[in-house]
Amino acid sequence: MTAERYLLNELTPDARDAFEEHVFDCPECALDLRAGALFVREAKVQLPDFVASHPRSGMAKARGKRTSWFSWWRPAFAVPAFAALLIVVGYQNFVTFPALRQSANEPRLAPLAPLRSATRGATRPTFTADRTHGVALPVDLVIEPEMAPAASYSFDLRGPQGKLVWTGSLPATAPGADSDQLFSLDIPGGMLQSGPYSLMVTGVTTQGGRTPIEQYNFDIVMTN
Amino acid sequence: MAGRTLQFYSFDAKYVEDLCAGDSQTQEHFVAYFTALLKIKLRSRLQSFHAIDDVCQETFARVLQVLRRDGGLRQPESLGAFVNNVCNHVLFEYYRSSSRSESLDAEGAPEPAATGADVLDIVSARQIKENVLIILMRLSKRDRSLLKAVFLDERDRDEVCQEFGVEREYLRVLLHRAKQEFKVEYVKHIGNQVPLNADT
Numbered sequence: 001m002t003a004e005r006y007l008l009n010e011l012t013p014d015a016r017d018a019f020e021e022h023v024f025d026c027p028e029c030a031l032d033l034r035a036g037a038l039f040v041r042e043a044k045v046q047l048p049d050f051v052a053s054h055p056r057s058g059m060a061k062a063r064g065k066r067t068s069w070f071s072w073w074r075p076a077f078a079v080p081a082f083a084a085l086l087i088v089v090g091y092q093n094f095v096t097f098p099a100l101r102q103s104a105n106e107p108r109l110a111p112l113a114p115l116r117s118a119t120r121g122a123t124r125p126t127f128t129a130d131r132t133h134g135v136a137l138p139v140d141l142v143i144e145p146e147m148a149p150a151a152s153y154s155f156d157l158r159g160p161q162g163k164l165v166w167t168g169s170l171p172a173t174a175p176g177a178d179s180d181q182l183f184s185l186d187i188p189g190g191m192l193q194s195g196p197y198s199l200m201v202t203g204v205t206t207q208g209g210r211t212p213i214e215q216y217n218f219d220i221v222m223t224n
Numbered sequence: 225m226a227g228r229t230l231q232f233y234s235f236d237a238k239y240v241e242d243l244c245a246g247d248s249q250t251q252e253h254f255v256a257y258f259t260a261l262l263k264i265k266l267r268s269r270l271q272s273f274h275a276i277d278d279v280c281q282e283t284f285a286r287v288l289q290v291l292r293r294d295g296g297l298r299q300p301e302s303l304g305a306f307v308n309n310v311c312n313h314v315l316f317e318y319y320r321s322s323s324r325s326e327s328l329d330a331e332g333a334p335e336p337a338a339t340g341a342d343v344l345d346i347v348s349a350r351q352i353k354e355n356v357l358i359i360l361m362r363l364s365k366r367d368r369s370l371l372k373a374v375f376l377d378e379r380d381r382d383e384v385c386q387e388f389g390v391e392r393e394y395l396r397v398l399l400h401r402a403k404q405e406f407k408v409e410y411v412k413h414i415g416n417q418v419p420l421n422a423d424t
Contacts, residue, residue, distance in 0.1 A: 001397075004396040004400045005396065008395065010392075020308055023261065023304075024305055024307055027234075030261055032407065033261070034264065035406055036399070036407075039356060040399075042353060046357055046360060047371060047372040048376065
């Protein structure tokens with residue numbers, strides 16, 4: 001790194017003299033120093049243009065962006081894009097929206113499956129579900145007497161790969177009560193996929209304190 | 225053209241003998257090779273290009289005079305050290321004379337226009353420019369700004385390093401890498417054709 005220190009004027013006068021004495025006698029180091037000095041000299045010439053050319057290139061980029069934005073209106077892009085848009089709108093009007101309307105206004109049947117807490121050593125159950133009906137899981141929370149009274153319960157549903165797929169909360173039916181609490185978790189088929197799931201239930205006190213209550217682990221197998 | 229290409233000479237008895245005998249090819253190599261080094265050395269000590277040229281010329285004149293007078297060097301392999309030594313003497317005399325009288329070192333004098341540049345010089349200079357441009361483009365914006373602050377704006381190194389949040393070692397490594405990259409191209413693509421005084 002002596003050549004770099006030399007080029008950066010970091011050497012003491014004595015060290016500089018010693019380095020020069022060596023360089024004048026050593027063709028290899030001389031070539032190294034010449035390359036470095038030439039690079040620095042040429043960089044000094046080019047760096048101002050380089051810095052100055054940035055705004056210009058930025059403007060050119062902006063011009064390029066404007067051109068590419070308007071190019072979307074060219075028929076080659078616009079015609080297929082509008083055709084695709086019409087197909088999507090048609091599918092939503094004739095298939096998706098009626099199905100949603102029906103599911104919102106009609107009673108829905110879903111298979112009911114018992115769910116056991118993992119903390120109580122229950123085996124991991126497997127539920128079969130389909131896209132239409134999903135699955136309904138009864139959550140039977142056992143509240144221990146020594147637990148801090150919860151004002152609400154927080155639910156974290158994690159899907160395959162441990163990814164958090166849903167989170168929700170529900171007020172406790174009888175705050176402070178030490179009896180079991182029963183909920184039903186209906187998971188629509190649209191958000192399910194085959195794989196391991198876990199549901200973590202946490203009690204939340206009025207002061208915001210959180211106490212894990214139960215964790216339910218189960219597997220989902222989709223049939224369609 | 226052969227005399228203008230890079231050839232690797234070794235500074236031995238034969239080289240010094242040819243130099244003393246006035247062999248044109250050896251003399252051309254000698255002047256080109258040491259001009260590059262002398263200019264690098266003198267740039268940090270003298271301000272004007274005229275003064276640098278004058279010291280270079282005086283150094284060569286004295287070296288050749290001594291070699292011819294004494295019929296060579298006792299240790300031919302130390303020719304480089306001898307040139308450096310003579311340059312130090314010339315520089316010392318220059319400092320002394322410039323403090324007494326009007327300086328050779330015309331402060332701020334513009335660099336004299338290069339003379340005698342042929343197509344090869346122009347092509348080589350263009351290749352050098354392109355290589356440096358490519359290396360600069362590969363650097364991050366921050367590294368380019370760092371180099372500019374140090375070499376062009378000539379700002380205080382510590383202040384610059386503090387501003388950019390880097391250590392002094394980072395600057396050295398940055399320069400080292402850029403230099404190494406340039407050197408590869410310099411030797412590979414230009415070195416075989418470049419006249420030795422192209423980087424003077």
